[in-house]
Amino acid sequence: MTQVNGTPVQVEEEADEPGWEVDPDDDWGVAVVETVGRQLKLRREAVGMRAAEFGLAVGYGEDLVYKIESGKRIPRPEYLDKADKVLGAGGLLSAMKEDVKKVRYPKNVREIAKLEAQAVELGVYVGLSLHGLLQTPEHARALFEARQPPYSEEEVERLVTARMTRKAVFDKSPVPALSFVQEEAALRRRIGGTMVRRRQLEHLLEVARLRNVTFQVMPTESGAHPGVDGKIELLKFADGTAVGRSDGAFNGRPTTEPKELRILELRYSTIRAEALTPGESLAFIEHLLGET
Incomplete structure (x- = not known):
């Protein structure tokens, strides 16, 4: 415990968790974090505070202050709030939390979320795991905690938050x-255990009953179908453009080529035709729920 002007202050040093480091390949993320760090440094110097003094005032170590100001670390939201208050920034530093929050999400997650948010139609076939838009936080957490090598607890929370943020697509207007x-x-x-699974099945029922959602189950007893090679995704946008991707086609890369999109659409249409109807699928989930 350290004293600042006679007041005890708990100084925290953030561990070098990967979730707080800047991805060097994420150009936009690097630019955001460097800009935030530069603003923090300019504000600190403008009020005549040394890094060590400022660190004590906000309750963090001097080394972390230098890392954040040099753009090497992503500041926590509470760090920006404390800095705003200490430096008298009038809310300008706190306002940076929204951009910083986006940087904390992996680059590929941000890109997926951006496309999903822009799409007017989305069609997905998934085999081995539930699609991220259908998962509850507890289900997603259990999946991330099972990864090897293991994620840190902060990284798990970061990934769960990012996945749940994508679900804003359900609240769009028009839907x-x-x-x-x-x-x-x-x-x-x-x-995730019985209760996590039960809540996940209940959530699936809630989503499947939405008027803008069509949910179908592909029975295990079905024969070979175009989805056995892996996941298929199709997104269509208001301007008439589209993007698609399949684990089993075109080396797994996203495509906007009309010919390739038609192939993916044909495969997805075939899958939907072979799956249970939406009504049968709802009954199937209700049956699973009754077994838990």
């Missing part, structure tokens, strides 16, 4: 048309 085809095996997998 997009969402279609999901999910393999039965993923619905039967007992992830």
Whole structure:
């Protein structure tokens, strides 16, 4: 415990968790963090505070202050709030929390979320696990905690938050048309224990009953179909453009080529035709829920 003007202050040194480091390949993220760090440094110097003195005032170590100001570390939201108050920034530093929050999400997650937010139609076939837009926080956390090598606790929370943020697509106006085809095996997998699985099935029922959502189950007993090679995603936008991706086509890369998109659309249409109807799928989930 350190004294600042006679007041005890708990000084925290953030551990070098990967979730707080800047991805050097994320150009936008690097630019945001460097800009935030530069503003913090300019504000601190403008009021005549040394880094060590400022660190004590906000309750963090001097080394962390230098790392944040040099753009090497992503500041926590509470760090920006404390800095705003100490430096008398009138809310300008606190306002940076929104951009910083986005930087904390992995670059690929931000890109996926951006496309999903812009889409007017989304069609997805998923095999081994539930699609991220369908997951509860507890289900997502259990999946991330099972990864090897293991994520740190902060990294798990960061990834769960990022995944849940993507679900803002359900609150868009006008609402997009969402279609999901999910393999039965993923619905039967007992992830996170009985209560987590039960809540996940209840959530699936809630989503599947939305007017803009079509949810179908692909029975395990079905024969070979175009989705056995892996996940298929199709997104269509208001300007008539589209993007698609499949694990089993075009080396897994996203495509906007009309010919390739038609192939993916044909595969997805075939999958939907072979899956249970939406009504049968709802009944199937209710049956699974009754078994838990």
